[in-house]
Amino acid sequence: MSQADPTGDSARPRADLVIRDASQVLTCAGVPYEVGLLENAWIALAGEIIAAVGSREAVEAAVDCAGAEVIDARGRVVAPGFVDSHTHLVFGGSRVEEYAAKMTASDPAAVRAMLEERGLKTGPMATVERTRACSAAELLDSAAARLAGMLASGTTTVESKSGYGLSTESELLLLETNRALCQSSPVDVLSTFLGAHGFPEDMARDAYLGCLIDDMIPRVAAAGLAEFADVWCDDGYYTAAESRRILVAAREAGMEPKIHADAYSYIGASDLAADMGAVSVDHLNYTPRSVMGALAEAGVVGVIMPALDFAVKHPRPFDARAMIEEGMTLALATDICPGCWAESQQFVMALACRSYAMSASEAVWAATRGGAHALGLHDRGSVTPGQLADLQIWGVPTFEHVIYRLGGNVVDQVLKRGRVVVDRALKAGG
Ligand SMILES: [Zn+2]
Structure with a gap:
């Protein structure tokens, strides 16, 4: 030189x-x-x-x-390279039988009964059980295979959430798996603590909230295992008040907030995201138009996930055009999880355009630069x-x-x- x-x-x-x-x-x-x-x-x-x-x-x-x-x-x-800003990449097993059964039976109770006859559990708790049963090596190998598929489809940066452990030990292991993935793959893996993905069946609600705030968050922070913390704020999940408590504690411990918001109801999750200045607010199916304006104003990036809505045949598609018209910055993400096994941002973009009236340009931008914004990254995209x-x-x-x-x-x-x-x-x- x-x-x-x-x-x-x-x-x-x-x-x-x-x-x-x-x-x-x-x-x-x-x-x-x-x-x-x-x-x-x-x-x-x-x-x-x-x-x-x-x-x-x-x-x-x-x-x-x-x-x-x-x-x-x-x-x-x-x-x-694509920046996939919302994934549940690390989990045990699959729910392929449940997904296949849903193709011809739309009533969840009928699907549950059909699978129980075969000795199979359904829903996220089935995944929690299968995830807890996995060794560290099994979790790493299965997630690494998915990550390789994502890389081959053009994804170079991935956010990966915990949330299928729902116990301190298991949540820490999921976040350690994120770290191992980042070290063993060319893909950059950013880690999000999502202990508030649901409530475990083996602990009372209040006890688990205490565990999240007093045990998990300090230990995740001390080990430097997560850049972000996330909660599922929705009817039947965490209330807006509980979500705020968790995210405030996480922010004080050095993790920036993200929120699963308004996916199946509107209970104030998106308002909380605007109020806290979250890095991103994700899902947004039931978000009122006035709140979209507030999110734009607050600079909170909206993460929309057409493959998830496709996989669950969502009764209320999100309104991407309204969000864009209100001035929101949007990111497209796969939401890969056992209920939506989507590795490809190209598939997500095709759905975003055909089903949500996004232009090809908007889809490219949202799947790359938009994703970087949703992770607070300014060096890529x-x-x-x-x-x-x-x-x-x-x-x-x-x-x-x-x-x-x-x-x-x-x-x-x-x-x-x-x-x-x-x-x-x-x-x-x-
Ligand atoms: Zn999610």
Whole structure:
């Protein structure tokens, strides 16, 4: 780096990798929902960071590209890596029998009876039981397999919640699994403590609330196991008052609040998110329009999850258009969990566009930069100089193909921190 440079170019940083001649680069650099489309563009990477983006001339003027590795992106699209800001990635077993039974029986009691005959429990408590029965290695292996699928579909940053343990020991193990996933995968895994995902069957409500606040939160904080804390505030789950107590304690311990809000009722969860200035407010099926305005005002990012609503056949779809019109910043996330086994943000985007009237541009922005906002991250989610080189290259000529090719995977390559970590470009027989 310090070698004498007779051409006088020594001030230019040296590129390690150059992506050249991309048909389209989606920079997602500006205000919400603008994809910032560049055509026939180059991107130069230096180490983990994006060094320059733009025309060949602009990039070569800014960065010394001689000797850099080259990826030819002719006929292809480059986008920021997806940021999946709401997942329940770590859990034991599956609920495939329950999901399959629901396809032909819409009455939950009938599904429960049908499965009980086969000796199978249903619902989240079935997952709590299966999760508690898993060893640390089993939890890690099953979550790692899902995470690999997410990475192959273009996701480079993931938020992962606890919440299927509902005991101090088990919740800590789930958060430790998040840490192990982050260390063993190229994907960055941010961790959220969601002990308030439900109430365990083996403890009284008040006792569990005390356990959350006086035992779990201090121990999670002391071990540095979570960036965020979350609660499920809804009819039948935590009240707004209980949610506030939990989130205030978590914030004092250093965890920023997120809220599962208004998914199945409106009991003031979204108001609480606006009032507390939560990092994100997630679900929002029953959120009144006036509260959407307050959330926009407070800068709380709305996380919407079309795959979850699809998987549960939600009776009241969220209103993405109203949220956008009220000025909210939105993120799209998979909500992968045993009730919604969705690994692909591409699938989520296709649903967001067709079922929720989002444009392809809005969907791309919300699945990348929007996700970064929902995690308070400012170093990723756009293709601009100085950002992390978390990128995906799609084997399609224009970006709208990502919402058009239903149920597929347009990803050719994924780069994480400047390194190619997925390469699907060499097709079978090619
Ligand atoms: Zn969730």
